[in-house]
Amino acid sequence: MLKQIEGSRAVAEAVALCRPEVICAYPISPQTHIVEGLGEMVKGGELEGCEFINVESEFAAMSVAIGASAAGARAYTATASQGLLYMAEAVFNASGLGLPIVMTVANRAIGAPINIWNDHTDAMSQRDCGWIQLFAEDNQEALDLHIQAFRLGEELSLPVMVCMDGFILTHAYERVDVPTQEQVDAWLPAFEPRQVLDPAEPVSIGAMVGPEAFMEVRYLAHAKQMRALELIPGWAEEFRTAFGRESGGLLRSYRTEDADTVVVALGSVLGTIKDTVDEMRRDGAKIRFRIHTIRNHAGCWLGRTRPDRL
Amino acid sequence: MFQVRIHGRGGQGVVTAAEMLSVAAFLEGQHAQAFPSFGSERTGAPVVAFCRIDDREIRLREPVLEPDALIIQDPTLLHQVDVFGGLARDGYVLINTSRTFEALGVGEFARSLCAERLCTVPATEVALQHVGRPLPNAALLGGFAALAGRISLDSVAAAIREKFDGKVAEGNVAAAREAYAIVRGALRETCHAEAD
Numbered sequence: 001m002l003k004q005i006e007g008s009r010a011v012a013e014a015v016a017l018c019r020p021e022v023i024c025a026y027p028i029s030p031q032t033h034i035v036e037g038l039g040e041m042v043k044g045g046e047l048e049g050c051e052f053i054n055v056e057s058e059f060a061a062m063s064v065a066i067g068a069s070a071a072g073a074r075a076y077t078a079t080a081s082q083g084l085l086y087m088a089e090a091v092f093n094a095s096g097l098g099l100p101i102v103m104t105v106a107n108r109a110i111g112a113p114i115n116i117w118n119d120h121t122d123a124m125s126q127r128d129c130g131w132i133q134l135f136a137e138d139n140q141e142a143l144d145l146h147i148q149a150f151r152l153g154e155e156l157s158l159p160v161m162v163c164m165d166g167f168i169l170t171h172a173y174e175r176v177d178v179p180t181q182e183q184v185d186a187w188l189p190a191f192e193p194r195q196v197l198d199p200a201e202p203v204s205i206g207a208m209v210g211p212e213a214f215m216e217v218r219y220l221a222h223a224k225q226m227r228a229l230e231l232i233p234g235w236a237e238e239f240r241t242a243f244g245r246e247s248g249g250l251l252r253s254y255r256t257e258d259a260d261t262v263v264v265a266l267g268s269v270l271g272t273i274k275d276t277v278d279e280m281r282r283d284g285a286k287i288r289f290r291i292h293t294i295r296n297h298a299g300c301w302l303g304r305t306r307p308d309r310l
Numbered sequence: 311m312f313q314v315r316i317h318g319r320g321g322q323g324v325v326t327a328a329e330m331l332s333v334a335a336f337l338e339g340q341h342a343q344a345f346p347s348f349g350s351e352r353t354g355a356p357v358v359a360f361c362r363i364d365d366r367e368i369r370l371r372e373p374v375l376e377p378d379a380l381i382i383q384d385p386t387l388l389h390q391v392d393v394f395g396g397l398a399r400d401g402y403v404l405i406n407t408s409r410t411f412e413a414l415g416v417g418e419f420a421r422s423l424c425a426e427r428l429c430t431v432p433a434t435e436v437a438l439q440h441v442g443r444p445l446p447n448a449a450l451l452g453g454f455a456a457l458a459g460r461i462s463l464d465s466v467a468a469a470i471r472e473k474f475d476g477k478v479a480e481g482n483v484a485a486a487r488e489a490y491a492i493v494r495g496a497l498r499e500t501c502h503a504e505a506d
Binding site: 002004006030116117138167168171172173174175268269270271272274275 | 328332337
């Protein structure tokens with residue numbers, strides 16, 4: 001259904017359609033509208049079977065998400081900027097434990113000086129945390145990437161960050177196509193955790209290991225990231241078939257024929273660059289652009305690709 | 311693409327005005343993008359919000375630097391902020407005031423623009439009468455529908471009803487309708503004056 005809504009609302013509706021069972025929230029601009037929207041849906045009975053937990057900090061938000069996910073719940077939270085840094089220790093634990101938490105990062109600069117506006121420093125500071133990071137170009141893609149994120153994370157047993165430009169996307173009203181519950185249910189199977197913390201059948205996860213086993217764990221973590229490279233394009237294609245639009249994938253290009261110059265970019269600036277490319281081509285400028293949306297590890301994907309196939 | 315910039319002060323519903331304008335355009339099947347210019351928002355501080363309307367997808371996300379239309383919710387901003395910055399010569403200007411452009415001290419600038427694209431409307435008074443609070447945003451959107459003809463009054467009313475409920479919605483719709491009538495009347499006078 002087409003709606004003219006705020007980006008944060010679009011994400012809240014997408015997350016709700018994914019049937020999360022635990023949402024933890026701690027407010028920080030510019031992500032707050034997302035969890036406020038979800039909180040209203042839980043309280044209003046629109047989002048059933050979901051526990052909404054107000055926590056005392058971002059560190060607690062991620063810790064609660066870890067506990068919930070380890071107990072077998074589909075868990076979600078959102079943060080930005082200093083909030084992401086404050087939860088960093090738990091962020092690494094989530095990926096090390098292989099828990100498919102989905103988290104929105106409403107990208108915002110990091111202080112000092114204090115700055116509420118958009119840049120990607122927060123997400124980039126966590127580049128090596130072992131999560132998959134997906135970046136949205138517009139609010140439609142932000143909505144769609146959340147649906148893809150739950151499926152990707154649960155398939156790989158890895159947490160996924162969906163990054164969207166703070167304010168520029170989160171607070172922008174624009175047209176989005178919100179899928180139906182039936183469409184999302186058909187595309188996103190119910191979460192079946194690989195292992196569950198259950199007092200009836202106790203297991204230890206994340207227990208201390210020596211250097212030999214740690215290396216193996218890190219090797220497996222790397223293997224999962226490499227597998228993501230294989231899965232992401234296929235699922236973007238599957239998503240296109242099911243929902244009728246292109247969202248996600250590793251890399252997209254725009255008017256790249258005969259390019260002399262390649263612009264590689266992430267996030268909402270792509271829209272402005274596309275308009276610039278159109279304008280320059282219309283003016284007959286000889287400078288041409290090739291634009292790519294890169295996602296986590298796309299750099300190494302790029303590296304494996306022959307330049308003439310870019 | 312048609313670009314609107316709305317100036318006002320924190321607490322006057324500037325951001326909501328841009329949102330409702332985008333919803334009105336959306337309801338007419340257009341693409342629309344509304345977003346505020348963020349700062350340390352506080353009541354009374356100058357606030358700017360933007361709305362772009364087009365018949366195709368809107369991809370750029372820059373602040374509107376060269377507006378086709380300006381809605382000025384608070385005339386005390388006229389000499390504090392560069393509200394007219396980048397305005398096209400054939401641009402539309404709607405100011406919330408009961409005074410004239412001349413009396414506001416912007417007569418000379420106004421004479422460099424198209425007379426039939428300029429208007430004032432006492433939107434705060436209209437809002438006080440219909441809503442009971444000095445929130446001029448919905449009334450100004452009604453006036454804007456009359457001035458620019460880019461969106462219909464019915465779409466503005468539908469957007470207001472999407473944003474608000476019950477008595478608040480109906481009060482704002484009534485305010486929009488009255489402001490629409492005021493602007494229509496003022497424009498007819500301008501046209502007659504020009505014909506004379």
